[in-house]
Amino acid sequence: MKVAVDTHLCIGSGTCALTAPAVFDTDPEEAVVVVLEPEPPPEQYEAVRSAVLHCPAAVISLLE
Known part of the structure; x- marks a missing residue:
């Protein structure tokens, strides 16, 4: 996995x-x-996937 x-x-929410x-x-x-x-x-992996799902700006992507 690559992030x-x-x-x-x-937007710097810090959720990730x-x-x-x-x-x-x-x-x-x-x-x-x-x-x-x-x-x-x-x-x-599980925490990263959760961060992707909860990012309010949807700026995180994964390459698996």
Whole structure:
């Protein structure tokens, strides 16, 4: 699995960082998502999929 994010459309809600904190964070200066693990380990897959589903701006995509 690879995680991709369109930071230009990110609204900085932080939902992804709350849902999958090992994979996502929020840049405090830019107020956008930061991908910490672009290729997360399998034990993070469920949390990443949940982050994708709950992203209010729908800017996270997965390549599986």
